[in-house]
Amino acid sequence: DTGVSQDPRHKITKRGQNVTFRCDPISEHNRLYWYRQTLGQGPEFLTYFQNEAQLEKSRLLSDRFSAERPKGSFSTLEIQRTEQGDSAMYLCASSRQTGTGELFFGEGSRLTVL
Amino acid sequence: GNSVTQMEGPVTLSEEAFLTINCTYTATGYPSLFWYVQYPGEGLQLLLKATKADDKGSNKGFEATYRKETTSFHLEKGSVQVSDSAVYFCALSDYPDSWGKLQFGAGTQVVVTP
Numbered sequence: 544d545t546g547v548s549q550d551p552r553h554k555i556t557k558r559g560q561n562v563t564f565r566c567d568p569i570s571e572h573n574r575l576y577w578y579r580q581t582l583g584q585g586p587e588f589l590t591y592f593q594n595e596a597q598l599e600k601s602r603l604l605s606d607r608f609s610a611e612r613p614k615g616s617f618s619t620l621e622i623q624r625t626e627q628g629d630s631a632m633y634l635c636a637s638s639r640q641t642g643t644g645e646l647f648f649g650e651g652s653r654l655t656v657l
Numbered sequence: 658g659n660s661v662t663q664m665e666g667p668v669t670l671s672e673e674a675f676l677t678i679n680c681t682y683t684a685t686g687y688p689s690l691f692w693y694v695q696y697p698g699e700g701l702q703l704l705l706k707a708t709k710a711d712d713k714g715s716n717k718g719f720e721a722t723y724r725k726e727t728t729s730f731h732l733e734k735g736s737v738q739v740s741d742s743a744v745y746f747c748a749l750s751d752y753p754d755s756w757g758k759l760q761f762g763a764g765t766q767v768v769v770t771p
Contacts, residue, residue, distance in 0.1 A: 546700075583763065584764070585661075585746050585763050586746075586761050587761070634701070645706070646757055650698075650699065650700045
């Protein structure tokens, strides 16, 4: 399978714990995006990378959130000191830098904070 | 700021019925418009897009026309199948350089019954 893969698919944690999600994009894609989706809502943009550079961060990305893409390949999204409001589906997508405007999404990582 | 409004679901139809999902937007400049679809258990995938006024996007029997005068991008299909059951998201991007930063609507669930 050469699509976008995310791990873990589901994470249950207690409030105050740290969690980390991993995204492996399509190999030839140099752009990588993180979105968050809560129940009944559309995805909301969090941040994106071009190669290893993080080019933009949404105001939704508080200080407790950090994303990295150290070698321009896979990316991690870490949430520190989780809160119940962090419960959501975290989506990763990738794309070429130029092209048709199409994002390729993974199936998401669902976070439940108890 | 930018926003996308789409009709609430669920929309329940019989097979071979005509489907319309309304989508209107607010944006500065000249956004690109998209419809993404999420089938059960799968990641979001691009259904169709239009990048300028009066463009018509089409794919898999679905069509949508970019109407600048009414700021709309309604999705239509003439004869739906059970396999079209999914959640449909209207989205826009108005940054030519970072077009992957999408603003999504809340999604419309479509249920097609045999």
